[in-house]
Amino acid sequence: KEPQIEWRKKYGDIIKYYEFFNQPALLISDTSIIQEITSSNTYDYIKPPNFVTDLFAFVGNGLAFSEGDIHKKQRKMMNPAFTHSNIKSMIPSFTRMASLLINLIEDKVNSGESNIALAPYISKATLDIIGLVGFNYEFNSLSSPNDLANAYSSIVSSLTPLRYMIGRLASYFPLIRKAEFDDLKGADLLSVLININKTFSIEERMTDDELKNQIMTFLLAGHETTSITTSWALYLLAQHPHVQDLLREELVKAFPDKSNFNPTFDEINSLELLNCVTKEVLRLHPPVGLIRRTNLKDKVFGNYLIPKNTQITLSILALHKSPEIWGPTAAEFDPKRWLNPELTKNVSNISYLPFNTGARGCIGNKLALNEIKVILGILVRNFVFQTIEGTHIERKSFTSAKPTSDIELTITKVES
Numbered sequence: 001k002e003p004q005i006e007w008r009k010k011y012g013d014i015i016k017y018y019e020f021f022n023q024p025a026l027l028i029s030d031t032s033i034i035q036e037i038t039s040s041n042t043y044d045y046i047k048p049p050n051f052v053t054d055l056f057a058f059v060g061n062g063l064a065f066s067e068g069d070i071h072k073k074q075r076k077m078m079n080p081a082f083t084h085s086n087i088k089s090m091i092p093s094f095t096r097m098a099s100l101l102i103n104l105i106e107d108k109v110n111s112g113e114s115n116i117a118l119a120p121y122i123s124k125a126t127l128d129i130i131g132l133v134g135f136n137y138e139f140n141s142l143s144s145p146n147d148l149a150n151a152y153s154s155i156v157s158s159l160t161p162l163r164y165m166i167g168r169l170a171s172y173f174p175l176i177r178k179a180e181f182d183d184l185k186g187a188d189l190l191s192v193l194i195n196i197n198k199t200f201s202i203e204e205r206m207t208d209d210e211l212k213n214q215i216m217t218f219l220l221a222g223h224e225t226t227s228i229t230t231s232w233a234l235y236l237l238a239q240h241p242h243v244q245d246l247l248r249e250e251l252v253k254a255f256p257d258k259s260n261f262n263p264t265f266d267e268i269n270s271l272e273l274l275n276c277v278t279k280e281v282l283r284l285h286p287p288v289g290l291i292r293r294t295n296l297k298d299k300v301f302g303n304y305l306i307p308k309n310t311q312i313t314l315s316i317l318a319l320h321k322s323p324e325i326w327g328p329t330a331a332e333f334d335p336k337r338w339l340n341p342e343l344t345k346n347v348s349n350i351s352y353l354p355f356n357t358g359a360r361g362c363i364g365n366k367l368a369l370n371e372i373k374v375i376l377g378i379l380v381r382n383f384v385f386q387t388i389e390g391t392h393i394e395r396k397s398f399t400s401a402k403p404t405s406d407i408e409l410t411i412t413k414v415e416s
């Protein structure tokens with residue numbers, strides 16, 4: 001399911017291949033080209049229009065799919081919504097939702113269920129979280145899903161082409177805010193954004209439609225990515241019980257009373273192993289394993305002339321598993337590598353890119369890391385996760401980071 005790793009071994013860092021209709025395309029894991037595309041000349045590259053079509057219908061010209069000057073303007077306006085202090089204020093919301101997840105799993109374990117397919121529950125938790133911190137909306141998908149939660153999950157799990165479902169979802173969205181647009185004191189991303197918007201001149205301001213598209217963008221960009229990462233983390237920890245034990249030791253020390261897991265931002269970020277585990281999961285299972293672009297101008301990459309409008313795919317996954325960068329243990333889950341200068345000496349800000357980087361890097365980066373750490377922290381503080389013999393889970397496909405199954409694990413309670 002990860003052919004890009006083999007291709008890189010066989011053909012190198014710049015691979016030319018042919019897509020539909022004999023269109024030449026490139027698969028890149030060369031760091032100097034990645035530097036060019038992500039950082040030096042970001043705006044010479046756009047997201048390929050054919051790839052964007054369906055998603056665009058969903059999020060319109062939200063930040064993830066706007067280009068050029070519109071993107072620059074939106075990014076400038078949206079950056080202040082993701083400041084350190086805003087993310088700090090979200091930690092209690094992460095904890096509140098993660099505690100509901102704990103209660104739900106505990107009920108199942110108490111009722112005698114020990115093998116539990118976790119991914120769907122994690123996905124509900126991250127939906128509830130992004131609803132709350134994104135636009136102060138309670139999906140309640142962990143407790144009693146409402147219409148919007150149902151509509152949303154039928155869209156993301158549906159085989160129906162996305163565009164046919166948009167109308168359905170859009171019809172629910174006016175419910176979210178209505179008259180509240182004017183007087184907003186909340187710390188959620190949308191409230192902050194609306195307040196920032198008001199400080200710009202009328203001509204510069206985002207329209208209500210643009211603002212709505214940003215909510216859809218937060219949902220689309222922030223829900224599955226965090227849930228997939230957290231699910232993979234649990235699977236990897238179940239496969240590596242020694243690491244899981246060490247992580248639990250760290251958590252027990254920091255939170256001796258498991259019923260009182262209420263970390264501050266500083267506390268959750270001071271946990272060294274939790275930090276390393278999170279980084280390592282994002283290395284081995286980046287939810288965005290491929291970044292797609294097309295060049296607006298002719299370009300020269302090394303000895304090659306790249307005509308404009310070439311499909312260019314950056315293989316983040318191949319980069320993250322390259323032995324030249326990570327050494328002979330590149331394919332192994334070893335969170336402690338992050339504390340070993342010998343093992344990270346070839347790693348730079350351009351060779352570890354779960355969030356991309358530069359002007360189009362993930363704006364939700366810190367939000368996501370903190371959310372994942374809180375969910376993972378409270379889960380591992382409360383439960384022991386073990387793999388079930390005979391199950392083997394891998395990435396779903398070359399393009400999707402989803403696991404091939406719902407990550408069923410044997411779960412037992414940590415007694416104190």
Ligand code: HEM
Pocket residue numbers: 063064065075134217218221222223225226229286287288291292353354355356359360361362363364365367368369
């Ligand atoms: C583990 C979780 C996440 C990962 C791995 C991730 C990864 C990424 C990556 C790789 C990109 C760049 C895509 C590209 O260049 O084609 C991106 C963009 C983006 N992400 Fe995330 N993301 C995560 C969570 C979030 C969250 C929680 C939010 C919002 C609340 C978010 C909002 C966005 C937005 C708005 C963009 C577009 C930024 C722009 O183009 O200026 N992401 N993300």
